[in-house]
Amino acid sequence: MALWDGRFETGAAAETWEFGASLPVDCELYQEDIAGSRAHAAMLAAQGIISEEDAAQIKTGLDSIEADIATGSFDFDIRDEDIHMAVEAELIRRVGEPGARLHTGRSRNDQVATDTRLGAKKLARALMEDVLELQRSLLSAAEQHPGVILPGCTHLQHAQPVLLSHHLLAYFWMLSRDFQRLNAAYDAANRSPLGSAALAGTGYPIDRRMTAYELGFADVIPNSLDAVSDRDFLLDLSYAGSVCAMHLSRLAEEIVLWSSPEFGYLTLSDAYATGSSIMPQKKNPDFAELVRGKTGRVYGNLMQLLVTMKGLPLAYNKDLQEDKEGMFDTARTLSMCLSVMSGMITTAQFNADAMRAACSKGYLAATDAADYLVRKGMAFRDAHAVVGRLVLLCEHRGCELSDLSLADLRGECELFADDIAGALDLDRVVAARTSEGGTAPTAVEHQMRLARTDIVMGEAVLAGK
Secondary structure, X not given: OOOOHHHOOOXXXXXXXXXXXXXXXXXXXXXXXXXXHHHHHHHHHHOOXXXXXXXXXXXXXXXXXXXXXHHOOOOOOHHHOOHHHHHHHHHHHHHOHHXXXXXXXXXXXXXXXXXXXXXXXHHHHHHHHHHHHHHHHHHXXXXXXXXXXXEEEEOOEEEEEEEHHHHHHHHHHHHHHHHHHHHHHHHHHOEEOOOOOOOOOOOOOOOHXXXXXXXXXXXXXXXXXXXXXXXXXXXHHHHHHHHHHHHHHHHHHHHHHHOOOOOOOEEOOHHHOEOOOOOOOOOEOHHHHHHHHHHHHHHHHHHHHHHHHOOOOOOOOHHHHHHHHHHHHHHHHHHHHHHHHHHHHHHOEEOHHHHHHHOOOOOOOHHHHHHHHHHOOOOHHHHHHHHHHHHHHHHHHOOOHHHOOHHHHHHHOOOOOOOHHHHOOHHHHHHOOOOOOOOOHHHHHHHHHHHXXXXXXXXXXXXXX
């Protein structure tokens, strides 16, 4: 018998129990639900709405229910619909009339919103920890490979030489922004809807700020209609997860490319690769590919919630029951991806010689040759044209700029002199990019100091939650 059966002459059809129940999903929120009920009962007693004795029995009953669920000995019944009704029905069975007083001054609408916000906070915080761990892995890899040069690309074509540490730190800063977005999602969820009841508040003299404080919320939501119907905080969490998944997918794509024979920039640990069922020589970057593939799953959860929310009138609608499955799936998926990627980066072997050899192709010093002419007094656009013709000459001969003789160079421009050799040296080319954020060793070392500070700040943020 459902707790709301009083108004109905007959029970629901058997097939609708399973169709309408959210219990298989929201039972994951049992700790949040019980915490909310404890806080609500304590507040009711403090306000004189129920007795202290009733509140004590309610707490005892809730504690025992929580312990049974934690040990797996709690018998869930799909006819209870959701975790809220399951806990309340069992509480009434265990403590009797005091348990029936618990729901005074609240509705499942504000109850589910409270549970979901508490759950979203916990998930956001856990993901922030995972992001921070991958940031540490990237920074560590950057610190371990000073001076390693590889071709920087645009359009996947060789462009200019960069330090491997510089390249890895680009992903560090993407993750730093992901951390900030997850932190913003945490803050968006950190407002209490409890006490808004079904949609209009309640006539009981409740203290919403007491329950908000007890549950660790920063404040209460000021509008009861908004409180029970808002899921923006889940959209924020899902969006933050989607952007993070996109960043991981980009990194995974590079790992797939770099581990191929055509690149050979890195060798994956056996722990983060698989073989072939038919080709014994294969070592496949399957887990990087899975990270890349799971991005679509995370995106799908964001789109599902956006579509669910787009046509809902105020206040609560049953459609909102579809809000939690995607939240859990995104968090689980992203957490696994972050963990696998951290292990992959930590254990990968970066092949400095292969990266250096690749720098001998693609005219990586072309921009520096043009800059050389600019320092000699030529306008940059004219210098650009001169070097472009020299590159064309190299293509016809099948050589690199460094293979051209001084006579070849002076054939295009008399400003070239013996010192051009220094301008074409890869280490000097890299060392010249000293602008803030550039790839010169001095600039990258400054960036690493910023990255270390960023991690310390992230740790401080987590410590405060």
